[in-house]
Amino acid sequence: MLTFAIVVFFTIGLNTLVWTVAGLSRIAVEATRALRVRRRRHSGRIFPADALDHRPSRSDVAVVIAAHNEETVIEETLRAAGRLIPPYQIFVVSDGSSDRTVELARAAGANVYDLNPNRGKAGAIVAALEYFDLAGRFDVVMLLDADTRLADDYFETGLALFDSPDVVAVAGRATTLLDGPKQGLEARILTSYRERVYIAMQFLHKFGQAARYADAVAIVPGFASMYRSRILAHIDIAAEGLTIEDYNMTFEVHAKKLGRIAFHPFASIAHTQDPDTLRDYIKQVRRWNLGFWQTLLRHKPRLNRFWAALALFVSELAISSIVMVALVPLLVVSTLGWGLEAAGLVTTGALVDVATVAPPLALLLGVVLPDYALTLIAAVVAKRPGYLVLGLAYPPLRILDAWLCLRAFVQARSGTSTGVWQSPTRRATSSVVS
Numbered sequence: 001m002l003t004f005a006i007v008v009f010f011t012i013g014l015n016t017l018v019w020t021v022a023g024l025s026r027i028a029v030e031a032t033r034a035l036r037v038r039r040r041r042h043s044g045r046i047f048p049a050d051a052l053d054h055r056p057s058r059s060d061v062a063v064v065i066a067a068h069n070e071e072t073v074i075e076e077t078l079r080a081a082g083r084l085i086p087p088y089q090i091f092v093v094s095d096g097s098s099d100r101t102v103e104l105a106r107a108a109g110a111n112v113y114d115l116n117p118n119r120g121k122a123g124a125i126v127a128a129l130e131y132f133d134l135a136g137r138f139d140v141v142m143l144l145d146a147d148t149r150l151a152d153d154y155f156e157t158g159l160a161l162f163d164s165p166d167v168v169a170v171a172g173r174a175t176t177l178l179d180g181p182k183q184g185l186e187a188r189i190l191t192s193y194r195e196r197v198y199i200a201m202q203f204l205h206k207f208g209q210a211a212r213y214a215d216a217v218a219i220v221p222g223f224a225s226m227y228r229s230r231i232l233a234h235i236d237i238a239a240e241g242l243t244i245e246d247y248n249m250t251f252e253v254h255a256k257k258l259g260r261i262a263f264h265p266f267a268s269i270a271h272t273q274d275p276d277t278l279r280d281y282i283k284q285v286r287r288w289n290l291g292f293w294q295t296l297l298r299h300k301p302r303l304n305r306f307w308a309a310l311a312l313f314v315s316e317l318a319i320s321s322i323v324m325v326a327l328v329p330l331l332v333v334s335t336l337g338w339g340l341e342a343a344g345l346v347t348t349g350a351l352v353d354v355a356t357v358a359p360p361l362a363l364l365l366g367v368v369l370p371d372y373a374l375t376l377i378a379a380v381v382a383k384r385p386g387y388l389v390l391g392l393a394y395p396p397l398r399i400l401d402a403w404l405c406l407r408a409f410v411q412a413r414s415g416t417s418t419g420v421w422q423s424p425t426r427r428a429t430s431s432v433v434s
Contacts, residue, residue, distance in 0.1 A: 007323070011367050020208060067094050067105070081149075090109075090110040091110065145223040150269075161262035167260050168230075168258050173269045176192075176194055190274070192378075196387065196394065216309035248291075321402035333355075334355045
């Protein structure tokens with residue numbers, strides 16, 4: 001039972017428990033506040049200036065898309081964004097593209113900057129901000145990936161989160177853009193697993209981290225998020241040596257005390273295209289992990305809530321990753337010892353000791369049961385019962401994630417990145433989102 005409990009603990013994680021409780025507390029606090037507001041309005045009492053005074057409108061938003069050889073997806077992304085905001089408020093910076101990205105973006109009515117040579121996503125964003133003077137012209141700058149489609153209520157719900165002047169960034173909620181029944185089994189497993197990761201991290205972690213009293217959000221993802229433009233000059237967007245920019249931008253908001261980050265799982269939703277082959281999945285996860293560790297090593301720890309929460313997360317991430325990776329050889333050794341003992345071939349020795357201390361069934365169930373509980377939550381939230389079948393294939397992917405995380409840490413300590421990018425494999429899709 002002790003072995004089972006230990007494995008369950010590291011499979012679920014203390015962070016999940018802490019931030020889930022924080023999220024439930026936030027729900028209670030927000031429900032109480034909403035009830036008080038309704039009562040005051042019903043009574044006709046006068047109360048201070050409404051939060052709407054602080055909220056920007058759609059006309060205050062500039063959408064920036066950094067694109068490198070995105071002809072496969074850029075048209076649909078611009079079409080989806082153009083249904084919500086005028087094309088003249090959309091700014092595409094083509095970062096050294098050699099395909100039809102520039103031509104298609106101009107045909108869609110967007111403002112286009114054909115940038116050469118390739119500077120990487122962060123460098124392209126900085127170039128667009130300067131070239132179009134976006135911070136001087138707009139109150140809010142939204143960063144949008146070329147393969148991402150905004151939900152119809154993205155701005156309605158997202159801008160509402162700027163309900164206080166101290167909110168300087170709104171983290172978008174990621175959800176997977178599915179291609180429907182034409183996907184093969186490999187693609188369905190990978191994209192549904194990624195959707196489960198999104199749901200677990202955003203509902204069980206980030207929602208609690210974004211509570212007013214916590215303010216511990218570790219990433220404002222660059223796929224579809226918004227910043228008040230007045231803080232962008234204080235952020236080193238294209239920091240040298242980093243693979244990705246969004247972790248560093250978020251860390252700098254906290255480090256420089258620029259303001260609070262808002263997030264809600266039912267607001268600012270955007271659908272993004274996730275890898276549907278194992279090769280592309282590994283490349284993307286490696287890049288994300290490398291960017292996280294590079295950013296962590298770049299910043300000096302501070303005595304505040306954000307760094308306390310981050311220290312807890314990093315400690316647990318490292319330990320749980322080691323446990324998950326070690327689980328495979330441990331399970332093999334334990335099963336071998338159990339099998340030899342059951343067959344009466346051996347009764348003592350190291351193999352039997354391992355099987356006694358860490359029974360194979362306890363190891364297996366300690367991972368599978370809590371992992372499947374996360375799958376059940378994802379199936380309910382996403383309203384996709386098919387995840388309950390696909391979820392049987394998720395535990396090996398968690399072990400792969402753990403290995404990639406540890407490997408990226410070693411790589412982050414041994415070198416830096418230029419930031420120059422190559423587009424991941426894109427796929428045309430006719431999926432409709434709402």
